[in-house]
Amino acid sequence: MIQVSQDSIKKTDGNVASPKGYLAKGVHCGLRYSKKDLGIIISSRPAVSAAVYTQSHFQAAPIKVTQESLKKSAHLQAVIVNSANANACTGEQGLKDAYEMRRQSADMLGIEPELVAVSSTGVIGEYLNMESITKGISLLAETEPAEGDFEEAILTTDTVIKQTCYELTIGGQRVTIGGAAKGSGMIHPNMATMLGFVTTDACIEESALQRALREITDVSFNQITVDGDTSTNDMVLVMANGCAGNERLHEEHEDWPVFKKGLQLACTDLAKQIARDGEGATKLIEVEVNGAKSNLEAQIIAKKIVGSNLVKTAVYGTDANWGRIIVAIGDSMAAVTPEKVEIYLGGQCLFKNNEPQPFSEELAKTYLENSEVKIEVRLQEGDGKGTAWGCDLTYEYVKINASYRT
Amino acid sequence: MIQVSQDSIKKTDGNVASPKGYLAKGVHCGLRYSKKDLGIIISSRPAVSAAVYTQSHFQAAPIKVTQESLKKSAHLQAVIVNSANANACTGEQGLKDAYEMRRQSADMLGIEPELVAVSSTGVIGEYLNMESITKGISLLAETEPAEGDFEEAILTTDTVIKQTCYELTIGGQRVTIGGAAKGSGMIHPNMATMLGFVTTDACIEESALQRALREITDVSFNQITVDGDTSTNDMVLVMANGCAGNERLHEEHEDWPVFKKGLQLACTDLAKQIARDGEGATKLIEVEVNGAKSNLEAQIIAKKIVGSNLVKTAVYGTDANWGRIIVAIGDSMAAVTPEKVEIYLGGQCLFKNNEPQPFSEELAKTYLENSEVKIEVRLQEGDGKGTAWGCDLTYEYVKINASYRT
Structure with missing residues (x-):
């Protein structure tokens, strides 16, 4: 447990779009019958980013594409997420579809494809309906951000949306950490996956962010279990766009423990919301x-x-x-x-x-x-x-x- | 898998008392409301014996007492088993009770206590009712063996008894392997435990029997799972009293593969019966x-x-x-x-x-x-x-x- 004064950390009602410079959207594109099924988080500028992925031998296509994006530069400006279909165990075609989803999202935003992460959750072993995805990305371009839309679009059999937000004081500046997650069984009737998306406006060093995420995931998301299974699509992603204007954080910075504690609180809060909403759970x-x-x-x-x-x-x-x-x-x-x-x-x-x-x-x-x-x-x-x-x-x-x- | 001609191995309708020189009994002594709850297997002479035990940190008192019996000489002449109470997590008193159960059984048979194994299954964390046990051991002395009584006495929430029997030809002699088992959840509402008892009239070297049991347990009993939990009382015990009159078996004996295959078939048959009778199972x-x-x-x-x-x-x-x-x-x-x-x-x-x-x-x-x-x-x-x-x-x-x- 990281020990810091609670005065410097405050929980708020915010969400994944609360940190400065982020917006989040969700639409219905036809992968599901009527519920929202495609969402996007967009940062106003490239954000230092880090991710941890499922350890399954059968990593889904979007996981591979996101890993490739992050390998290029450890910066992301957007993450596109669909529910209803995991695009897992779908071979070459699945990989092609995930790249196409990344490219279309990048085109829509006028940025490089490598600045986009791709994430999918849902049925294993079925090919993505790319017509719906293409339509959905156009829809996302026209749609205004609205609270809860992104969070809803990423759900499968979850019964409630999961969101969190903490405000920290770092070097006298206010820094915000927001988050959204989904997960109900570690995997479902066929609906897969635990997903966590964390955003912050903190300015932060890449390697410090990656190490902090890995360490904190081990004591938060990795410490929940609904049924003991690990999905092919699990991913936790954190983006830090620096819009808060704080002095760049690194592991020797005097306020590093405050940021790390804030990140841990946000991840733990989301993890507990997932456990509480486990399939069929009452407690x-x-x-x-x-x-x-x-x-x-x-x-x-x-x-x-x-x-x-x-x-x-x-x-x-x-x-x-x-x-x-x-x-x-x-x-x-x-x-x-x-x-x-x-x-x-x-x-x-x-x-x-x-x-x-x-x-x-x-x-x-x-x-x-x-x-x-x-x-x-x-x-x-x-x-x-x-x-x-x-x-x-x-x-x-x-x-x-x-x-x-x- | 051990490859031997199927001609030398035949499945029969027998049970744990079928090999020469064994008998098995079961009585109701009052640990349960009305069902049989105390059983014993008796060999006409000390049998070379081997056992494998639960790997739980919280090994129950009877497991410790049985281990001690076998450490003394690797020979047993009887095994006494109660259901309804696991005598686990019961501290010093529990250990005293298990020793007393062993002593009374030995006295009843007129043999050394170290020739008796003790086994319990049932509720964890309650002390044994020794008055019932004492009464039951007297009852066992008076009771005639009857088919199914022992098998019934060792059940907890199992819905059916589990038994097996194979006849082998070894050096021209007929050798029989019999078995009984219980287990429904690896552990229960509080009812614990997977138990397996295998008897044979084969004459066999101690260390060969112990090695064969360990190896075969790993691919039979250890390969079943009902709910992934390991009880505090799990035990598989094999007794070989030599009454078949065969040439003593060892690992270089030409018919060793036949015996080992027979032991594996008996253990696998019992293991599958346990899995099939898993709590609430239909398949x-x-x-x-x-x-x-x-x-x-x-x-x-x-x-x-x-x-x-x-x-x-x-x-x-x-x-x-x-x-x-x-x-x-x-x-x-x-x-x-x-x-x-x-x-x-x-x-x-x-x-x-x-x-x-x-x-x-x-x-x-x-x-x-x-x-x-x-x-x-x-x-x-x-x-x-x-x-x-x-x-x-x-x-x-x-x-x-x-x-x-x-």
Whole structure:
């Protein structure tokens, strides 16, 4: 956790278009029946940019095209995103389509194609309807920005839009970080993907931005799980256009911790919104592991617990079934001494000294009826800390995922 | 896979008590409301024995006691098993109770305590009711063996008993391998555990038996998954009492491959019965991966696919959703080249050359309506083969696991 004064960071009602010099649009182009399905974020000038991508062997075509754009110069001026179709496992044709989507967007904006990132989410293994995409890009050119349109255009089976905004003070200047995300299952009936788009008007060094994003993704987006699967299209992208007019940030700058903390808060906020909106979910589950040998071991155990079907169904059933938490911890490769492990739920200790502890089942049940549930595990092996977020496993999850593709 | 002539191996209707010199009993002692809850397998003489145990950090008390028994001499003459209570996470008292259970069983049989293995399955974190156990052991002494009683006594939420039997010809002698197992979730509402008990009248060298069991467990019991969790009480035990009168088997014996193949068939048969009876399951899913860099990589990918909630729900919904199989493969650390991967279902090719293949959705749907479904993946990276077994994920699974403990 990065320690900075909370005075220098403030959460606001803003969104991905709130930082200076950005606008965001969304339209319906016909990939979906009636909902918006194509969106774009545009910066008034090239922005220093960084991204992290899915580790899947089957990276989708748009991921490859975006990687190529960023390899050229680490600057982006726009990101075009469609829902309904992931353009994944689509071979040469898919790659051609993603390049074409990039080129048309660049032409529309009068910029170089390498300044455009491409992102897709939706059905795997179907070719993009390029007629709709072409029509949609023309529509985007004519359409005025409106709040929520971009956020809506990138959703698949998500039930709510996800947005965030933080204001920071850096070198006396106000700097804003905004964000939008989508994700409901890590992957869907066929709808794929977790996407995160973060914008900031900060002026910042390229390599510092890339390192910060990678480090922060590991403790935010990478610490959520809905069903344990990794999509072919996952991507988190951050753009920093420098419009705030601050002194250029780098890792030795005295206000670097403030920016990094702000970026972490924005990413964590979006990640939690995704976990809460997991397919069929009724509750956000947060698992905090303290006292591991390392932060990494704490993160792994936290994610293992929050990803356990048995823990997820127990939380759904408001059952303080700590035996299932034990099973998830016991299964990990991390350093664990049964006699030292302690498990807490809603202020009550359930397990300690390798023995069950007396606790009020009634209080525990009442606690588990909250829409946010926190499980705390103390290992007493070292100083490692880690948190993970997930959701309960419900009948609705099975229904969503067992229903036939339409 | 071990290659031997099928003439020398025959499946029969037998069970764990079929090999010469064994008997098995089961009684109701009061740990459960009315069902049988305590069972014992007895050999007429000490049997060379081997076991593999859960890798959980929180190994239950009976696991520790059994390990100690086998460390003394690698011989067992009996195994006592209770259901309803796992005697796990029960500290010093739990260990004392497991030793007492071993001592009472040994006294009843008039043998050394170190010739008895102890096994428990059921609720985690509650102390054993030793009054019931003591009563049950007396009852076992008086009770006559009857088919199915032992198998029933070791069940928790399983819906059917699991048993197997194979007859082999070894050095001209008939050798029998029998087995019983339980397991429905890897762990339950609180009911834990996968247990496997294999008996044989073969005469066999200790170290050869231990090595064969470990190797075979890795491709049978360890390749099934119902919900991805590992219990605190998992154990597979094999006893070989030599009553068949065969020439002592060792790894250089010409009929060693026959015995090993028989043991593998028995373990695989039991493992598949467990997967098929997974909590809430309607179907057995088999995933076969060919052409991996190594057998281990093939096994890992097969288990990852069969353990994916998204694949499991798709099979339940009879949806030939190969994108989800791609996602599960893509996530693995194994060597995978998207362009070389092929996916087959019910004789149809769904994916090849990194592109979707035309196939009949109707035929695929019909195929997925079978009670046994096989998914085949070809990687074309090497000669590695691996198979894994699991089941579909249904509303009933959520119901079983979200219902409050009673």
